[in-house]
Amino acid sequence: xxxxxxxxxxxxxxxxxxxxxxxxxxxxxxxxxxxxxxxxxxxxxxxxxxxxxxxxxxxxxxxxxxxxxxxxxxxxxxxxxxxxxxxxxxxxxxxxxxxxxxxxxxxxxxxxxxxxxxxxxxxxxxxxxxxxxxxxxxxxxxxxxxxxxxxxxxxxxxxxxxxxxxxxxxxxxxxxxx
Amino acid sequence: xxxxxxxxxxxxxxxxxxxxxxxxxxxxxxxxxxxxxxxxxxxxxxxxxxxxxxxxxxxxxxxxxxxxxxxxxxxxxxxxxxxxxxxxxxxxxxxxxxxxxxxxxxxxxxxxxxxxxxxxxxxxxxxxxxxxxxxxxxxxxxxxxxxxxxxxxxxxxxxxxxxxxxxxxxxxxxxxxxxxxxxxxxxxxxxxxxxxxxxxxxxxxxxxxxxxxxxxxxxxxxxxxxxxxxxxxxxxxxxxxxxxxxxxxxxxxxxxxxxxxxxxxxxxxxxxxxxxxxxxxxxxxxxxxxxxxxxxxxxxxxxxxxxxxxxxxxxxxxxxxxxxxxxxxxxxxxxxxxxxxxxxxxxxxxxxxxxxxxxxxxxxxxxxxxxxxxxxxxxxxxxxxxxxxxxxxxxxxxxxxxxxxxxxxxxxxxxxxxxxxxxxxxxxxxxxxxxxxxxxx
Numbered sequence: 001x002x003x004x005x006x007x008x009x010x011x012x013x014x015x016x017x018x019x020x021x022x023x024x025x026x027x028x029x030x031x032x033x034x035x036x037x038x039x040x041x042x043x044x045x046x047x048x049x050x051x052x053x054x055x056x057x058x059x060x061x062x063x064x065x066x067x068x069x070x071x072x073x074x075x076x077x078x079x080x081x082x083x084x085x086x087x088x089x090x091x092x093x094x095x096x097x098x099x100x101x102x103x104x105x106x107x108x109x110x111x112x113x114x115x116x117x118x119x120x121x122x123x124x125x126x127x128x129x130x131x132x133x134x135x136x137x138x139x140x141x142x143x144x145x146x147x148x149x150x151x152x153x154x155x156x157x158x159x160x161x162x163x164x165x166x167x168x169x170x171x172x173x174x175x176x177x178x
Numbered sequence: 179x180x181x182x183x184x185x186x187x188x189x190x191x192x193x194x195x196x197x198x199x200x201x202x203x204x205x206x207x208x209x210x211x212x213x214x215x216x217x218x219x220x221x222x223x224x225x226x227x228x229x230x231x232x233x234x235x236x237x238x239x240x241x242x243x244x245x246x247x248x249x250x251x252x253x254x255x256x257x258x259x260x261x262x263x264x265x266x267x268x269x270x271x272x273x274x275x276x277x278x279x280x281x282x283x284x285x286x287x288x289x290x291x292x293x294x295x296x297x298x299x300x301x302x303x304x305x306x307x308x309x310x311x312x313x314x315x316x317x318x319x320x321x322x323x324x325x326x327x328x329x330x331x332x333x334x335x336x337x338x339x340x341x342x343x344x345x346x347x348x349x350x351x352x353x354x355x356x357x358x359x360x361x362x363x364x365x366x367x368x369x370x371x372x373x374x375x376x377x378x379x380x381x382x383x384x385x386x387x388x389x390x391x392x393x394x395x396x397x398x399x400x401x402x403x404x405x406x407x408x409x410x411x412x413x414x415x416x417x418x419x420x421x422x423x424x425x426x427x428x429x430x431x432x433x434x435x436x437x438x439x440x441x442x443x444x445x446x447x448x449x450x451x452x453x454x455x456x457x458x459x460x461x462x463x464x465x466x467x468x469x470x471x472x473x474x475x476x477x478x479x480x481x482x483x484x485x486x487x488x489x490x491x492x493x494x495x496x497x498x499x500x501x502x503x504x505x506x507x508x509x510x511x512x513x514x515x516x517x518x519x520x521x522x523x524x525x526x527x528x529x530x531x532x533x534x535x536x537x538x539x540x541x542x543x544x545x546x547x548x549x550x551x552x553x554x555x556x557x558x559x560x561x562x563x564x565x566x567x568x569x570x571x572x573x574x575x576x577x578x579x580x581x582x583x584x585x586x587x588x589x590x591x592x593x594x595x596x597x598x599x600x601x602x603x604x605x606x607x608x609x610x611x612x613x614x615x616x617x618x619x
Contacts, residue, residue: 059534086496098489098492099493101489
């Protein structure tokens with residue numbers, strides 16, 4: 001069931017936010033999302049988010065980069081136009097490998113880094129010209145916003161949030177639940 | 179407070195005795211005469227079908243003076259092999275002595291960096307580091323003493339006969355001479371152990387000082403910054419003197435860095451291993467997973483750094499293919515294929531794969547497994563630096579090598595754990611100690 005209403009609780013300090021998250025989680029509320037101006041250490045754990053799998057993806061991207069570099073250098077330098085490398089015209093990839101190691105390393109890093117960023121953007125549903133999902137522009141400056149869907153008693157939740165140190169609590173209708 | 183247990187004491191002393199016996203036996207049995215060597219070579223010739231000559235004539239650029247002077251090549255070759263057999267126990271002893279010494283020196287550099295950078299995570303480990311660095315002075319003196327005692331068995335330039343026939347070494351005599359070697363060695367050791375002495379003193383004084391008095395910490399900060407400058411110059415020169423000069427014709431401009439990477443990663447590994455050992459005894463309760471994680475990160479990172487330097491040195495020489503440079507790697511690849519490439523697996527591929535996953539860096543037995551591979555790998559690294567120059571293709575892992583390793587392992591353990599038992603294991607006066615105790619990632 002989609003919640004039609006959500007509460008936006010705004011905090012001004014990351015430590016207060018952290019303890020608030022723990023209290024809200026202890027009361028068994030589901031936190032939909034938190035918007036912060038900078039990464040807050042340990043927030044993902046406190047919110048109970050599943051651990052990131054981007055490291056596994058990065059490892060695979062690195063392996064792809066390594067393979068691409070190997071295949072590419074083998075084609076360019078050995079097969080298509082055999083090169084005499086360092087006075088050692090053996091025309092064998094493995095014997096000339098030291099010369100290719102920097103390229104293999106660089107492409108491993110290049111693939112891992114770029115594909116990781118692209119994966120992150122896709123996974124976070126971000127692409128050019130997309131309308132920002134950010135509900136409050138102040139979270140890009142110095143405020144932290146916690147979004148909690150309302151099921152039932154909104155007043156009780158508001159009271160709880162007030163106690164955790166929220167400086168502002170807004171009950172808003174969510175126009176588009178995806 | 180750690181107390182040196184009797185079991186550990188007996189174990190170390192047993193290692194020392196066992197090592198001394200093993201090495202002593204190999205030393206006694208290495209005194210082969212020329213005739214014995216000739217019969218040995220004849221037997222080898224018969225069994226190998228003559229393939230041996232090709233391999234043994236490639237690598238000995240440094241000692242070619244012998245072969246030129248002699249009329250009969252067969253005799254000269256036998257004499258050359260005899261010298262190599264004589265050299266082996268000396269070299270084995272030197273490699274093991276240097277390996278354990280460099281662990282302590284690597285830890286000293288790591289310790290200095292923690293102070294100079296005012297690191298907040300590491301003060302809970304300071305006493306462990308101070309315990310290990312206790313070995314710098316005795317270990318260093320032993321290395322220097324072995325070098326002087328072995329003389330031309332390890333350092334061919336210490337033989338006046340060789341220098342007389344060698345134009346290249348003659349040009350380097352200003353640096354490569356016995357008294358200069360000894361004086362420089364004493365200056366290096368003097369500087370390092372002076373820093374070690376004062377930093378330990380201030381570290382202990384800080385424990386007993388008033389809570390608002392950080393003057394000892396500040397002194398430590400200052401001398402650490404000074405020490406690091408001194409260290410990076412002297413460590414570099416030490417690596418030329420004590421290691422690179424075994425091949426007096428060959429030089430590499432990043433050799434000092436390369437040796438530094440080796441000692442740094444071995445040192446950090448030993449900090450991690452001793453910390454895990456002490457934790458298993460129920461001590462160091464203030465050291466948590468995150469500290470282990472950070473140490474393992476350093477092991478991982480510096481292993482890669484070592485590989486980077488190893489490869490930088492290798493690739494340029496391999497690519498340029500200049501005869502006087504490339505002999506260094508030709509010898510190692512032809513005669514030392516297994517240790518040379520095996521060390522890459524141990525020092526790079528194994529720690530890289532084992533410690534890559536973030537969670538594994540917190541699991542003690544993963545750290546121990548990677549740590550043992552790293553230590554074995556870096557022993558082999560030092561072995562590959564010394565042995566090809568002194569024993570050529572007459573290398574092996576036998577009584578001489580294992581005896582020397584056991585001897586210095588026992589000595590190292592005895593000295594380090596004795597130093598650990600002297601003071602409480604928490605540097606409680608350090609201004610960052612609270613931050614360090616609460617460190618979490």
